[in-house]
Amino acid sequence: MTVSSRAPAQKREITRLQELVYELRVQDAMTTKVITVTPQMTMAEFREVLRANRISGTPVVEGGRMVGIISIEDLIKALAAGELGATVGEKMTPNPVTLYEDEPLVHAVGKFSKLGYGRFPVINRQGDLVGIIVQGDIVRALLRRLEIEYHEEEVRRYRASHIFEDILADQVTLRFRYNVVARDFVRAGDASSRLKTTLSRLGIDPRTVRRVAIAAYEAEMNIVIYADSGELIVEVDPTRVHLLAIDRGPGIPDIEKAMEPGFSTAPDWVREMGFGAGMGLPNIKNCADEMRLESTVGVGTRLEVVIYL
Amino acid sequence: MKLRDVLEIIEGKVITKNTDLDLEVSMGCGADLMSDVLAFTHEGTLLMTGLTNPQVVRTAEMAGIHAIVFVRGKVPPPETIALAEEKGIALLASKYTMFETCGRLYKAGLPSCGLFEASLKSWREFFGEV
Numbered sequence: 001m002t003v004s005s006r007a008p009a010q011k012r013e014i015t016r017l018q019e020l021v022y023e024l025r026v027q028d029a030m031t032t033k034v035i036t037v038t039p040q041m042t043m044a045e046f047r048e049v050l051r052a053n054r055i056s057g058t059p060v061v062e063g064g065r066m067v068g069i070i071s072i073e074d075l076i077k078a079l080a081a082g083e084l085g086a087t088v089g090e091k092m093t094p095n096p097v098t099l100y101e102d103e104p105l106v107h108a109v110g111k112f113s114k115l116g117y118g119r120f121p122v123i124n125r126q127g128d129l130v131g132i133i134v135q136g137d138i139v140r141a142l143l144r145r146l147e148i149e150y151h152e153e154e155v156r157r158y159r160a161s162h163i164f165e166d167i168l169a170d171q172v173t174l175r176f177r178y179n180v181v182a183r184d185f186v187r188a189g190d191a192s193s194r195l196k197t198t199l200s201r202l203g204i205d206p207r208t209v210r211r212v213a214i215a216a217y218e219a220e221m222n223i224v225i226y227a228d229s230g231e232l233i234v235e236v237d238p239t240r241v242h243l244l245a246i247d248r249g250p251g252i253p254d255i256e257k258a259m260e261p262g263f264s265t266a267p268d269w270v271r272e273m274g275f276g277a278g279m280g281l282p283n284i285k286n287c288a289d290e291m292r293l294e295s296t297v298g299v300g301t302r303l304e305v306v307i308y309l
Numbered sequence: 310m311k312l313r314d315v316l317e318i319i320e321g322k323v324i325t326k327n328t329d330l331d332l333e334v335s336m337g338c339g340a341d342l343m344s345d346v347l348a349f350t351h352e353g354t355l356l357m358t359g360l361t362n363p364q365v366v367r368t369a370e371m372a373g374i375h376a377i378v379f380v381r382g383k384v385p386p387p388e389t390i391a392l393a394e395e396k397g398i399a400l401l402a403s404k405y406t407m408f409e410t411c412g413r414l415y416k417a418g419l420p421s422c423g424l425f426e427a428s429l430k431s432w433r434e435f436f437g438e439v
Contacts, residue, residue, distance in 0.1 A: 192371060
């Protein structure tokens with residue numbers, strides 16, 4: 001499968017599918033209700049079993065033990081040879097290739113493509129027949145799991161939102177750190193994006209999450225535009241979100257001036273991107289309950305924002 | 310107003326794959342300044358803009374904007390489309406100017422996003438209104 005380097009979403013989905021065939025086990029995909037036949041049955045009776053159950057092959061079982069496998073291909077050969085009266089025992093493939101129920105699904109994928117069989121009986125480690133698997137089962141299991149994962153973001157959110165109750169301590173503070181790469185306009189905003197997702201998962205009120213995200217994004221853009229390197233450090237406790245944006249860079253000579261709406265030192269290329277209109281710091285201030293800005297020219301800038309929950 | 314109504318009113322096209330045309334937008338905002346978008350919009354705003362770089366999608370993500378209309382027939386670069394599809398943000402295109410695109414939607418009943426309190430402060434100071 002070819003993957004375009006320009007489609008990150010698609011790339012991730014394919015990787016997730018690849019992961020899934022390792023995560024899922026044969027038992028997650030197999031059919032447990034197995035139709036079987038005995039070696040004493042005639043091929044005519046076998047044909048009736050296939051027709052009635054709309055299947056194309058079955059394991060052959062005698063005295064509780066699997067002794068072979070027989071498929072529609074064996075039936076066609078018997079028909080062509082006029083041997084519908086022959087027994088299943090004579091026409092079956094003895095000692096069929098099996099899969100263990102606890103093997104990763106990728107083993108099944110490998111055996112299907114290597115051996116070209118239409119189905120594999122599935123056994124447990126004691127050797128008992130517990131199921132049967134065809135290629136369609138694998139696709140169905142993967143689709144089912146992807147569907148479940150689609151809803152899992154909600155579960156993840158639910159679980160994360162209980163973290164403060166689950167951790168037993170007098171005070172709990174979560175701390176996240178995000179690196180910000182200077183002058184990388186394509187990745188700019190990635191840190192704030194991940195922070196926003198994380199805060200949503202913690203179950204924080206969406207309006208509060210939005211305020212933190214906007215403040216973080218403006219701070220991140222300032223680092224990308226003006227600094228040489230920097231980071232966002234976020235601490236969350238049950239009462240507040242504390243955002244610290246630190247950079248190493250030219251610093252701000254006149255903080256009071258920088259806080260004025262409309263004041264900007266941004267170069268043209270930044271303005272062309274829709275930024276640098278002198279609204280970043282005022283925007284952060286509007287989102288914040290508390291804001292502190294310190295800067296040393298030639299060293300860097302430290303911006304602290306507190307938003308109460 | 311649903312996205313399918315927006316499309317009809319602006320005679321627009323859909324850019325992103327798997328776009329939910331039943332998505333509701335409750336107000337509109339026309340801006341080429343991303344900081345203005347962050348300052349003035351609310352969750353569920355429809356953004357009209359002439360900028361097409363990926364930061365427009367980032368801005369929308371942060372502001373809780375789920376749909377963007379590119380005006381003046383502008384088509385965004387692939388990285389913008391890829392990011393929008395990853396973030397589940399709908400991208401639409403209008404061949405009309407910013408003024409006409411907004412005007413058509415406003416006339417059809419889509420209200421403007423409200424002004425931010427802070428921006429009214431300088432207005433009041435200058436014009437002496439309360």
